[in-house]
Amino acid sequence: MILTNNMPNVVRLKLVILGWAVASLFFTAVLMVSDIGGDKPLAFALYANAVHFALWALALPVLSRCVRRFPLSHAKRIRNAVVLLLTVAGFGFVVMLSQWAILNSTYFPYHSSSFWSFMKSELVRFLPSDILIGMVLVVALEGWRIWLDFQAERTRATELERQLAVARLDALRMQLHPHFLFNTLHAIAGLIAEQPPTARRMVVALGDLLRLTLKDTEVSVRSLAEELEFADLYLGIEKLRLGDRLMLGYDIEPEATSAEVPQLLLQPLFENAVRHGAARTVNACEVRFRAHRQGPELHLTLYNDGPVRSPGSSSPPFGVGLANTIARLRLYYKDQFQFEYTDRPEGGVQIDLTIPYKKAHNGRMRSNELYATAPIADTHADH
Numbered sequence: 001m002i003l004t005n006n007m008p009n010v011v012r013l014k015l016v017i018l019g020w021a022v023a024s025l026f027f028t029a030v031l032m033v034s035d036i037g038g039d040k041p042l043a044f045a046l047y048a049n050a051v052h053f054a055l056w057a058l059a060l061p062v063l064s065r066c067v068r069r070f071p072l073s074h075a076k077r078i079r080n081a082v083v084l085l086l087t088v089a090g091f092g093f094v095v096m097l098s099q100w101a102i103l104n105s106t107y108f109p110y111h112s113s114s115f116w117s118f119m120k121s122e123l124v125r126f127l128p129s130d131i132l133i134g135m136v137l138v139v140a141l142e143g144w145r146i147w148l149d150f151q152a153e154r155t156r157a158t159e160l161e162r163q164l165a166v167a168r169l170d171a172l173r174m175q176l177h178p179h180f181l182f183n184t185l186h187a188i189a190g191l192i193a194e195q196p197p198t199a200r201r202m203v204v205a206l207g208d209l210l211r212l213t214l215k216d217t218e219v220s221v222r223s224l225a226e227e228l229e230f231a232d233l234y235l236g237i238e239k240l241r242l243g244d245r246l247m248l249g250y251d252i253e254p255e256a257t258s259a260e261v262p263q264l265l266l267q268p269l270f271e272n273a274v275r276h277g278a279a280r281t282v283n284a285c286e287v288r289f290r291a292h293r294q295g296p297e298l299h300l301t302l303y304n305d306g307p308v309r310s311p312g313s314s315s316p317p318f319g320v321g322l323a324n325t326i327a328r329l330r331l332y333y334k335d336q337f338q339f340e341y342t343d344r345p346e347g348g349v350q351i352d353l354t355i356p357y358k359k360a361h362n363g364r365m366r367s368n369e370l371y372a373t374a375p376i377a378d379t380h381a382d383h
Helices: 009-033 042-069 077-106 115-192 196-215 224-245 254-258 266-275 320-333
Strands: 221-223 246-252 260-262 285-294 297-304 338-343 349-356
Touching (some): 042 115, 115 196, 224 254, 224 266
16 A cells, blocks of 8 residues: 555555545546546546546555565666556556446446447547556655655664664763772772771662662663662762761752653762862861752752862863763753853852753652752761
């Protein structure tokens, strides 16, 4: 048929009937307003055209198979064109004879002459028009086949592009695992001799962190609440290392916790805040995270206290974590996100991130009470 393979048979049948009815009415009108129909009555002209195009409709499945078997876009297009032309000529001859037989035996007010008289007088008159109709159908079928091939190739290209993006996302996400694992192990190694109990608790916390990481290896997105749960495990390790120097604060709207975000989005941001904040000062350092929804967008802000940068110094280049995060955001959202990294006048840095808001499908909401509208506090994460 001319229609897609995925289209239901009932829809195909309805479209074929519609085409048959339109063609029958159109050519009946042409016969009645021209001299082609002679003195034949309207009822006969309508009946003749209905039978004529019904026969061509019955021939459509075979013509469709012939077009797929001998495509004009093939390397042997000349041979295929000759084969299709001969096929159309044969179908045209059969349709013409079948129409004459049906009309001569069913339309009783009008009977034509004998078969041989019909062949002598009407063959040259009607056969070319039937061949032309068959050629139009073949061209339409070939055009539709080319369109379907184009759509299939475009779908295939889109799927390949999606698979490439998924592979790149997985590679970037896997790059983060050894990154924060190395940093954490380095911190544990520094505490083994000085503070063995703290080092042991950091190892336990690291085990919880790795367990949660391995559990969601096939998931590329999750809710903000789940992402905060993972980040809390990481911050618990940093809290053990830095003690009272690290103060954590959250200001999160309940609706924002159900937003869908890329996996491992927050951990590199928190790591950057700790590295440029509490790790560089001997005083108490606040790291504060805010999240709220504004229409179709989710706004995330993370800032930290820290040393004031001199006006003449250039901004430090992004490390592995931030560069990786920006690359993944670009893959997820293309140009539909905003990432701003600025130095705060009072010291420290601030990151502002805006991404499209989308509700997570299976986001766990148990973290709402933990983070939503939490005041600035010294959040202990000793597990």
